[in-house]
Amino acid sequence: MANSYTDVPEIKFHMEHPLMKRIVELKERNYADYGQYDYAPKDYEDALDNYDRLLEITGDINANIIGPNSEDVDAEGPHCENGRVRYASKTYENLDATNKAGLCGMTMPRRYGGLNLPNTVYTAANEIIAEGDAGFENIWSLQDCIETLYEFGDEDQRKRYIPRVCAGETMSMDLTEPDAGSDLQSVMLKATFDEKENCWRLNGVKRFITNGDSDIHLVLARSVEGTRDGRGLSMFIYDKRNGGVDVRRIENKLGIHGSPTCELVYRNAKAELCGSEKLGLIKYVMGLMNGARLGIASQSVGAEQAAYEEALNYARDRKQFGKEIINFPAVYDMISRIKAKLDAGRSLLYMTARYVDIYKALDDISKERKLTPEERDEYKKYSKMADAFTPLAKGMNSEFANESAYDSIQVHGGSGFMLEYKCQRVYRDARIMSIYEGTTQLQTVAAIRYITSGFYDGVIKEYEAEPVAPEYESYATRIKDMADKLQSCIAKVKEAENQDLLDLCARKLYEMTAYVIMCHLLLQDTQRAPELFCKSLVVFMNYAESEVAKHFNYVNKLDASQLEAYQQA
Amino acid sequence: MSLKIIVLAKQVPDTRNVGPDAMTPEGTVNRAALPAVFNPEDLNALEQALRLKEQNPGSTITMLTMGLPKAAEVLKEGIYRGADEGILISDRPLGGADTLATSYTLAQAIKKVGKFDIILCGRQAIDGDTAQVGPQVAEKLGLTQITYAEEILECTKDKIVVKRHIDGGVETVQGPMPILVTVNGSAAPCRTRNVKRVWANKNREFTTWGAADIDADPMQIGKAGSPTNVKAVKSIVFKAKENKTLTSSDADIESLIVELMESNTIG
Numbered sequence: 001m002a003n004s005y006t007d008v009p010e011i012k013f014h015m016e017h018p019l020m021k022r023i024v025e026l027k028e029r030n031y032a033d034y035g036q037y038d039y040a041p042k043d044y045e046d047a048l049d050n051y052d053r054l055l056e057i058t059g060d061i062n063a064n065i066i067g068p069n070s071e072d073v074d075a076e077g078p079h080c081e082n083g084r085v086r087y088a089s090k091t092y093e094n095l096d097a098t099n100k101a102g103l104c105g106m107t108m109p110r111r112y113g114g115l116n117l118p119n120t121v122y123t124a125a126n127e128i129i130a131e132g133d134a135g136f137e138n139i140w141s142l143q144d145c146i147e148t149l150y151e152f153g154d155e156d157q158r159k160r161y162i163p164r165v166c167a168g169e170t171m172s173m174d175l176t177e178p179d180a181g182s183d184l185q186s187v188m189l190k191a192t193f194d195e196k197e198n199c200w201r202l203n204g205v206k207r208f209i210t211n212g213d214s215d216i217h218l219v220l221a222r223s224v225e226g227t228r229d230g231r232g233l234s235m236f237i238y239d240k241r242n243g244g245v246d247v248r249r250i251e252n253k254l255g256i257h258g259s260p261t262c263e264l265v266y267r268n269a270k271a272e273l274c275g276s277e278k279l280g281l282i283k284y285v286m287g288l289m290n291g292a293r294l295g296i297a298s299q300s301v302g303a304e305q306a307a308y309e310e311a312l313n314y315a316r317d318r319k320q321f322g323k324e325i326i327n328f329p330a331v332y333d334m335i336s337r338i339k340a341k342l343d344a345g346r347s348l349l350y351m352t353a354r355y356v357d358i359y360k361a362l363d364d365i366s367k368e369r370k371l372t373p374e375e376r377d378e379y380k381k382y383s384k385m386a387d388a389f390t391p392l393a394k395g396m397n398s399e400f401a402n403e404s405a406y407d408s409i410q411v412h413g414g415s416g417f418m419l420e421y422k423c424q425r426v427y428r429d430a431r432i433m434s435i436y437e438g439t440t441q442l443q444t445v446a447a448i449r450y451i452t453s454g455f456y457d458g459v460i461k462e463y464e465a466e467p468v469a470p471e472y473e474s475y476a477t478r479i480k481d482m483a484d485k486l487q488s489c490i491a492k493v494k495e496a497e498n499q500d501l502l503d504l505c506a507r508k509l510y511e512m513t514a515y516v517i518m519c520h521l522l523l524q525d526t527q528r529a530p531e532l533f534c535k536s537l538v539v540f541m542n543y544a545e546s547e548v549a550k551h552f553n554y555v556n557k558l559d560a561s562q563l564e565a566y567q568q569a
Numbered sequence: 570m571s572l573k574i575i576v577l578a579k580q581v582p583d584t585r586n587v588g589p590d591a592m593t594p595e596g597t598v599n600r601a602a603l604p605a606v607f608n609p610e611d612l613n614a615l616e617q618a619l620r621l622k623e624q625n626p627g628s629t630i631t632m633l634t635m636g637l638p639k640a641a642e643v644l645k646e647g648i649y650r651g652a653d654e655g656i657l658i659s660d661r662p663l664g665g666a667d668t669l670a671t672s673y674t675l676a677q678a679i680k681k682v683g684k685f686d687i688i689l690c691g692r693q694a695i696d697g698d699t700a701q702v703g704p705q706v707a708e709k710l711g712l713t714q715i716t717y718a719e720e721i722l723e724c725t726k727d728k729i730v731v732k733r734h735i736d737g738g739v740e741t742v743q744g745p746m747p748i749l750v751t752v753n754g755s756a757a758p759c760r761t762r763n764v765k766r767v768w769a770n771k772n773r774e775f776t777t778w779g780a781a782d783i784d785a786d787p788m789q790i791g792k793a794g795s796p797t798n799v800k801a802v803k804s805i806v807f808k809a810k811e812n813k814t815l816t817s818s819d820a821d822i823e824s825l826i827v828e829l830m831e832s833n834t835i836g
Binding site for chain 2: 038039040041049050053054057060061065097100101102103115
């Protein structure tokens with residue numbers, strides 16, 4: 001029987017990365033839950049076996065329920081009825097399956113009913129489900145908003161809300177408003193304190209809210225009257241059981257049809273403050289967004305996997321000029337590139353997830369006891385790594401998802417343009433991935449400071465110092481050459497001391513950085529599992545090298561005197 | 570109202586995905602070439618049991634399976650989905666049983682389990698396709714039976730209302746409790762495994778009962794208790810090359826029957 005996990009051995013490979021031992025040890029507090037909860041692992045091997053079993057169940061549900069339902073969900077979509085969302089009928093089947101399987105509260109501690117999974121494993125489940133239906137993955141994966149409530153809410157809130165999410169209730173994060181998209185400082189939804197009822201009241205409108213009729217909402221609202229920037233914003237929890245928020249309409253979108261994108265009207269909705277007032281945007285939304293960005297990175301990898309499978313299967317079946325089209329160089333050129341980007345992008349995704357895991361686990365431990373000096377250093381290192389890698393993983397994979405979906409349709413020829421083929425849905429679904437949770441342009445903004453400060457350069461130097469087997473030395477040399485090109489571009493742009501020029505070149509520098517890092521990661525992976533990655537290493541190196549050379553040429557030719565030609569105002 | 574539910578399940582070779590090596594040259598099933606799976610309709614029965622359990626808090630589901638020690642895998646799969654207990658009936662003298670000996674053995678085991686409200690099992694197993702075991706167990710225990718069930722509409726301590734599959738439609742029937750119900754493949758598919766249950770039970774071991782444990786009469790179990798003899802199993806390949814039009818006359822029908830028997834298609 002088809003299984004979206006066991007059929008893709010690359011995912012399991014990433015679950016067994018050497019860093020996992022440390023991650024699991026931290027996450028499991030040296031296996032302290034064993035004996036206390038019947039489903040807690042007793043050691044590292046036991047934990048890995050548990051993860052493997054969980055992902056096998058996820059792969060089974062995806063291949064046999066979510067995937068097969070996706071076409072109907074895409075065609076039917078959700079509906080707005082009397083201020084409420086009614087999902088496409090098969091979305092309920094999907095939710096029933098994931099809930100009965102217990103795929104909820106994935107990363108939450110066991111004391112609240114969670115599975116206590118590392119983010120890396122949750123990311124894998126996310127990727128698997130996104131392969132089947134990116135729209136459903138949105139609904140399912142919004143459960144990770146609970147991380148923010150866990151991190152910043154009080155114990156009473158944790159006890160009231162986390163078990164509900166662990167039992168399958170859905171979540172949403174209500175941030176965007178008609179006049180506050182990328183610029184969340186402009187959020188105007190009003191929060192006022194109701195002295196009589198001793199609670200907060202929310203009034204206003206939110207727009208483009210994914211799964212906006214969820215059970216538990218995290219809402220960004222302005223609690224300090226008269227303020228106009230991020231410092232007047234706080235985070236609130238709205239519980240649908242209390243009422244007061246209605247869905248005014250559901251957007252009619254290009255893709256991810258299964259996921260209801262809602263316009264919400266708050267009419268004196270009862271809410272409670274999450275964390276401290278005025279830290280809503282500055283602290284909590286930033287945390288929420290980093291998690292959400294990693295989520296979109298995994299959704300993108302799922303879309304890349306879908307694009308790859310569709311292209312591969314079609315090309316193996318389809319005969320033209322007397323042979324299967326997969327035998328034509330013009331076709332395998334596209335498919336090999338899809339696969340190479342998939343393997344490189346996936347490697348970047350899981351490395352990011354592992355960095356997130358280490359710093360988050362240490363952060364959580366720091367609430368129970370003081371960290372040792374070594375642990376504090378470890379925390380600092382990985383929290384910075386996670387912060388630097390998240391925009392790379394999100395931006396690059398969401399762009400890869402779009403490029404690969406495009407190529408997947410191209411492999412199908414005219415058939416790919418027909419709605420009967422899944423590749424066209426992947427193409428439509430992928431389009432939002434490089435936009436929401438921060439466009440690729442904003443991922444570049446998030447990454448550029450690490451480019452100019454030399455942080456990535458430090459990481460690249462660490463990777464360069466890792467031992468390389470003799471047969472792979474030529475690859476290491478080639479990556480070094482790419483890194484040198486990148487450094488010379490950064491130096492050139494910095495020397496010019498022109499902010500506009502830097503901003504105009506930022507995307508090129510960002511991509512060059514990502515290519516160098518992905519080449520290193522793919523080289524590391526190939527040395528550990530040549531049978532899985534040796535082909536992709538060859539293809540990706542050639543591709544990355546040509547992209548880096550292209551950007552090198554561009555940045556070198558561009559100078560401040562040309563800026564005017566670019567400006568269109 | 571809590572119910573005591575028994576589910577009968579069988580581990581079978583997966584005959585749905587048969588390859589060219591499915592049969593040995595001697596004409597028997599090549600078990601090594603076929604993965605062992607949870608008999609599909611027994612999974613439908615388990616789902617009905619799980620729904621009854623959900624609707625009636627405090628209910629328990631005990632699974633019984635007869636087979637080689639490896640058959641305990643289906644018990645584990647049942648536990649992963651929500652069953653509470655599993656008992657393996659496995660003993661060398663029980664081997665080679667036909668449906669009569671199998672149903673006697675299962676009935677003896679059920680007597681040992683004790684009081685129950687309902688027994689659920691699949692309509693038939695995909696290796697034998699007889700659909701005899703469920704009804705025979707009911708007979709041996711003196712129970713009412715409802716076969717080909719698609720959905721249990723209502724179930725109390727006294728009565729059960731079942732929608733059952735019949736040719737060209739469904740019918741709704743009512744029966745007294747306790748009862749045995751065989752569930753059709755058109756019933757709701759079984760839910761998937763639950764992660765926490767898998768993690769908690771992956772190393773679980775099951776009680777095994779042998780012939781002596783269930784007070785079985787040696788003459789009614791295994792080969793000794795099986796009047797059925799399989800003379801030969803042949804792999805029949807349909808190779809019709811031409812069409813023939815038959816009328817509904819007795820002569821035409823008789824000639825067709827003779828032809829089908831000669832080609833071993835029936836008989």
